[in-house]
Structures are given as structure tokens and as C-alpha cells.
Amino acid sequence: MTETTPGWLTSDDLEQARARMPILYVEAVPVRVDDSGEVTSVGLLLRIGSDGTVSRTLVSGRVLHHERVRDALLRHLEKDLGPMALPRIPSSLQPFTVAEYFPTQGVTPYHDPRQHAVSLAYVVPVTGDCRPRQDALDLVWFSPQDALSLAVQSEMPGGHGVLLKQALAHVGYAV
Amino acid sequence: MTETTPGWLTSDDLEQARARMPILYVEAVPVRVDDSGEVTSVGLLLRIGSDGTVSRTLVSGRVLHHERVRDALLRHLEKDLGPMALPRIPSSLQPFTVAEYFPTQGVTPYHDPRQHAVSLAYVVPVTGDCRPRQDALDLVWFSPQDALSLAVQSEMPGGHGVLLKQALAHVGYAV
Amino acid sequence: MTETTPGWLTSDDLEQARARMPILYVEAVPVRVDDSGEVTSVGLLLRIGSDGTVSRTLVSGRVLHHERVRDALLRHLEKDLGPMALPRIPSSLQPFTVAEYFPTQGVTPYHDPRQHAVSLAYVVPVTGDCRPRQDALDLVWFSPQDALSLAVQSEMPGGHGVLLKQALAHVGYAV
């Protein structure tokens, strides 16, 4: 999970908090849907880590102090997909799952070496023009079948591949 | 629940089926949402029954043979709200609840004297221009608070008021 | 999906209804859970079809006229797992998904050559002693990982393997 907006926490503050309590995140799986709401493709961000490894990620980021979950979702979608993506934030806050990223591997399928993050995960249709900003190189659209392929899954470390599978299972796809 | 599209069942066939097995319905609560997905108003259809009583209803109707649930949702939304309503059918088929209408009162909060109907219920944002067709006089938009008022609830018989409350609770409103 | 309790529909009646409207089913994925609610194993019924093929299935069956969904769930769990299985029927009727079995292949991931069945699917912890009755040979418990294996999936035709994957994704497993 990449979070480059420091908000009004200094880096030191954030480091301290990360060592002491779970950090609340939101995560969005951007999708294209047809008129009947069926998911036709899934958008994955292409990133290059500080160590040069290529990975594909979902839209994600922290919820700030005094920020509503739905505003955090909108902010991170605009941050990652650009201002013209036109995401349809869900009307209900009920997530399809809660992903628990532990600094220790193996506690759950999710892993984040930096912190204990608890992430509310949503499928979010986007209808506009997506232009990844910040540290993402590109946004690539996959069919649900291709998104579930081993090739794509192998580029989604830290349990993000599991989360993507859960999202697709929630909308009716499981291969 | 009003269903005036007979499909390819004759009236006699439908009567027979209704006496012998639960009939599958879909129900949609049409809402307007803001950019953050928050529900700002709820649309209720104004109908006059065959006995002259005024009532407010949700969008609902049968699922036909060989019809997908999402296609039935789309069809009934277009039937009740007109072709320009632009409903956003949910990407997941997980309903917020399942409403069971029994011909006998008191088994559940829902009641339909004609039949045992089991209804998959969804909150559906609509973004376009709604023009009720068929037997509805009008579509009236209410704030969530007004939709929960006693006055509106008293005009929603058969448990539809309960279902509306459940829908609003699902999106964060309960007064 | 196997349904051997005819209820008070004659075979002819059922045949007629199946040709004309979607038939409402419930489906349960029986699981064992630990004290923290985490799924530790999944129960699959071993069946031999009329043509001699071995298959593994979930608990499933029709909802009868004037029967509540939760009573149908309980009835089919007792029918398939025996009277001492002690299933914990969910307090909410919100299913984890709705599976649409079409007589035509390819419309959805689910297929039933006999009928158009729409199934409300639930994960149901069982705490007692399971003794499969009726036409099932045995109930076999699998770890979530083994239940997701290709070997097991290949023995679950008609989309039941997909539904099992969706159930496991819903409770946090996706391999």
C-alpha cells in the first residue's frame, strides 16, 4: 500500500503511530461496468517500487483524522486515477471485506512490512477518463479473467492479489 | 408490489404458479447521491390502487424465466422510471436484504395478499431524468429524513415502509 | 443441485413450473469455525449421480410455498447433514451472493440443465455431528486450501466450484 500524502502528520509522528496502533485504510478496486452493472474490466495501477520491482496495485490510502471514509475513498481515487475518473462511490459503507495487513507475515493473507493496517475494501465503478498521477506509471485495464490469471496475481504482492480475487468473487467472478 | 408485464405466462398460469411456489422478485430503492456517494434523496412512486387508495411504492417486479437478476432490475427500473433514468445497477448481486412477502399476515413484516413473493432488494442510484410510466402517477423525491417520517411510512403498506427503512439504515440513515 | 423432496408439487407440476419461471433455492456452505469465528474446514457432500459420476456438492434445495428462507435453510441442512448437525443459521438474510443457474450454459458461471434456479447462498457454521442422509454417500471435511484445490474444484460441476470459491473469498480465503 502506497501512501505519499503525509496529511498533517510529520513522518516521525506517522512512524510512531504505526508502531503503536492499527492504521485505518480504504482500498478501492476500480472497475468498468456495463449498463446492467456487470463488471467488464478491472483497473490495476502499475508501480515501480523503490527497489525497482514492478508491481500492480489497487487504489489505497489512509483515512485522515476527521475525514469520512467516503471522502477518503474519493480523495484517493482522484489522487490515483486523476480528477476526471468520475468514480461512483458506493452509497453504503458496508465493505465487501476488511483486509488486515500485518507487519508479521502469515497472520492473515495480507502483509505490510511497515505497519498494521486495516483496510475497508470497496469495488468502485469509474466512468470517466483515468490518468494515473503520482508514483504510478500507468493504469491498465484487464478482463476479470485476465485479472485472475497467475501472471497478474504474481505481480500483486502483500496479499493484494488475494484482495482482488475477493473483490471479483464478490461481483460474481471466480476462476 | 405491482407487476403488469405478464411476460409469456398467461394470467391463469401465473395464478397457478402463485398458489404453488414462491415467486422471485427484485426491488429497487431509487436514490440520488452526491459525489461522495451519500444518499441525498429517495424516490417513491405514487400509485392509486384499484380500490382508489393512494400509496407510495418502490420499484419492483418479477424476475422472468431465463432472465438475469440484473437484467430484471434494469427492466423494472426502466419500466417504472422511464428510459432516461440512467440507473446504476450494482456490480454485486449481494442484496442489502431479502424481503419475504407472505399471503398470510404476521409471518414476516411483509405482506402480499396475492402470493408468496421473495424479493431481492437493492439501493440503486439514478442519475438521469425520471418519468414514471405505466400505472404510477408520479415519482416524488424525499429527503432521507422525510422518507422515514410517519406520514410517508403510513402510505407504504404491505411492509414496503419497513423495507424502505432497512434500505436507509443500510446507507447510514435511521431516525 | 439435488432436490429429492417433492413437497406437495407433483412431478408434473414441478416440470411445468421449471419451464416457466425461475425457481427459488437456498444454498449453504457448511463450515467448522474456531472460537474467533475463523473457518477451519469446509464440508462437501459426496454424491453419485444417476449416470455413475462422482461429484461433490453443497447443501441446497428449493424454498417451498409459504416457507421462510431461514426455515428452508434449516430444513435442507437437516435433510443433508442429519438432525444432529446443529447448524447456526445466520441472523441476517443478506446472502454472500445470489447464484443464478441457467439451463443454457455460459449466461452465468452456474448451470443447471433442468431449470432456471436462483439461489440465495450462505456460509453456515455447523457445530454438531454430521451424518449425511438421503442420496449423499458421505460428508468430507476439507481445509479451505484443499477445498480450493483443482482436484476438488474439478469434482464440483455446474458452477458449484465457483460458488464455493466465492464463499471462501467471503470469509477471507482466496488461493
Add this chain to the structure above:
Amino acid sequence: MTETTPGWLTSDDLEQARARMPILYVEAVPVRVDDSGEVTSVGLLLRIGSDGTVSRTLVSGRVLHHERVRDALLRHLEKDLGPMALPRIPSSLQPFTVAEYFPTQGVTPYHDPRQHAVSLAYVVPVTGDCRPRQDALDLVWFSPQDALSLAVQSEMPGGHGVLLKQALAHVGYAV
């Protein structure tokens, strides 16, 4: 929301964190269910605040660093209801809603003057003997109808009455 287990955060640490980021909570609505899973009664804790006011609350508390959500649920249920309550923690982490308590009133229906808390809310059947511990005087069981009454709702400040209504709507009750 009452949280008296400081974990390994000092009071000062917790104060600091509360001023800077949302704090993750879990909340449980304890219920009794019948064999078909239907909720027959709801348990509310009776508390006396530091200012002498009587209030009724749900089970709630913080998720600690490196603690799973389901372990936090179990810990708080045992803390509030005693070690013999035998709660049935849900197999899926999907909450029925996410309640956002803001220090400022009016942002959401939920309010906590001490902090910005984000709470994952679950309905949890308990089957054993409940003996409230800590600062609760008593656990009182209400029928769903009585729990929704104005008298009870007026004793649940801070939006907990709204959350209870949402929980009951989720399991089929809305009066």
C-alpha cells in the same frame, strides 16, 4: 464508547493518537437467536457515566496493534459479557455497517467527544450465560420491538441508538 483496557499505550500516547488519526474500533450487538437464526432479543449494557447519567450501550472497544479484528471482537465481548457468554463471532469480517464517530457533532449520526473513531459493527449471537463485568451495572435483554422504542433509544446517546436500529434493520426488524 467505553474503553478501559489501555493496552500498552500510556494515557498520554492514546491522547496524542486520538488527536491525530482515526482510531479503529469494533462494535458488537449481542443477540439471542432461535434455531432458525431469527433474533429474539437484544442485549444492552446498562452503564452509569462519570457524571452520573444512566445510559445503555453496545459492546465496543479498540482494536490493538497486531490484533486481528475477530480477536478484538472476542476480547471485548468477553470483557463486557463475561467469560461464559459464548459469543459466535461471524465467519466473515464484512460488517453490517461502518460507524464513524466524530468529535464534532453533525458530520455523521455518530458522535464521540473524545476522538474520531471508526467502528466495524457486527451482530453477534451469544448462547451462554452473560455476566457483565467492569463498569457495566447490568446486561438487559430486550425484544427487538422494545429495543426500538423511544424509551430505549433515548438512553443510547452518541448515535448508538442509530447503530442499534441499523443492526436490527439488517436482521429484519424496523418499526
